[in-house]
Amino acid sequence: MTGPQRAAVILLILGEEHGRVIWQEFDDEEIRIITRAMAELGTVDSDQVEKLMLDFVGRLSSAGAITGSFDRTISLLEKILPSDQVALIMEEIRGPAGRNMWQKLGNIDAVVLANFLKNEYPQTIAVILSRIRPDHSANVLRNLPNELSIEVVSRMLRMESVQKEALDHIENTLRTEFVSTLTQTRRRDPHEMMAEIFNGFDRQTEMRFLAALDATNQESAERIRALMFTFEDLGKLDSAGLQTLMRQVDKDMLARALKGANEEMRAFFLGAMSQRAAKNLQDDMQGLGPLRLKEVDEAQMKMVTLAKDLAEKGEIIISKGNAEDELVY
Structure with missing residues (x-):
């Protein structure tokens, strides 16, 4: 075993109570090395x-197998070190992928990185973009405000060699500010996650779960309803x-979706068509005959998914009401 692995085993055995004073003696780099070894230790x-402890103290009072994992490592560190320091250390161990800060930046979404960098000095942005992959730099530049991106390009063209001290300062700043910010932004509201799950239910299943939730936690049920994006919310699309x-949706899908829709939703979609197209769609709906509710739900769900995909591409804007409720993808 390597030195860090041996240290990881001993610290796992010592646990929180006896290991605290040892952890407090390590600097940040030593903690990173040992926690990485601990997280990847396995069984x-x-x-x-026994061999390790005999070598370390000459005798092992209680031999037994131990397991090192991310969860156990985090649990141990959170009882010893400040939570923000733990988050930073573990974030560096398990992602974004990359052996150093510059490689990590190359694996972060360009929009996320651009949103962080837009508040930095153009010279700082220029240094950072010069250190990551050209294709990723191009994507980040495309997502920066226009004037700022032009200024950054200008700085990159005029940039000479950067002193190691300046690079180290930028790298440390990115590590302490950006990685910790990224960790915090990944903490999602569980109601948002459940709303997405509920969006995938058919109508009967959705009603069953919401009714059960109403009985046990009405506040959560109301929050989930407010966050869900349903077929009826398509009625809030602008023209x-x-x-x-309408240009993207399959006509058979639209006919099936509107077959089970209320009169308001039918009027909304039919009103966006020419008289001839509206008449043809109504004929198609009649030609379908009786439909199972499940078939209607599936068609409406596909239309909602299509609308979300278009919103993610920036082709449409969907909202659940006023401007404050606008859903941004």
Whole structure:
């Protein structure tokens, strides 16, 4: 075993109470090295533990297998070190992928990186973009405000060699500010996650779960309802967004979706068509005959998914009401 692996085993055995004073003596780099070894340790059998401890203290009072994992490492560190320091250390261990800060930046979404960098000095942005992959730099530049991106390009063209101290300062700043910010932004509201899951239910299943939730936690049920994006919310599309959706949607899917829709939704979609197209769609709906509710739900769900895909591409804007409720993808 390597030195860091041996240290990881011993610290796992010592646990929180006896290991605290040792952890507090390490600097940040030593903590990173040991926690990485600990997180990747896996199971160490009892024979290895015994040999290690015999070598370390001459005798092992209680031999046994131990397991090092991310969860156990985090649990241990959170009882010893400040939570923000733990988050920073573990974030560097498990992602974004990359052996150093510059490689990590190359694996972060260009929009996310641009949103962080837009508040930095142009010279700082220029240095950062000069250190990451050209294709990723191009994507970041495209997502910066126009004037700022032009200034950054100008700085990159005039940039000479950067002193190591300046690079180290920028790298440390990115590590302490950006990575910790990225960690915090990944903490999602569980109601948002459940709203997305509920969006995938058919109508009967959705009603069953919401009714059960109403009985046990009405506040959560109301929050989930407010966050869900349903077929009826398509009725809030502006005229341009509606026309874009209509051009993309399959006509048979639209007929099935509107077959089970209320009169308001039917009027909304039919009103966006020419008289001839509206008449043809109504004929198609009649020609379908009786439909199972499940078939209607599936068609409406596909239309909602299509609308979300168009919103993610920036082709339409969907909202659940006023401007404050606008959903940005």
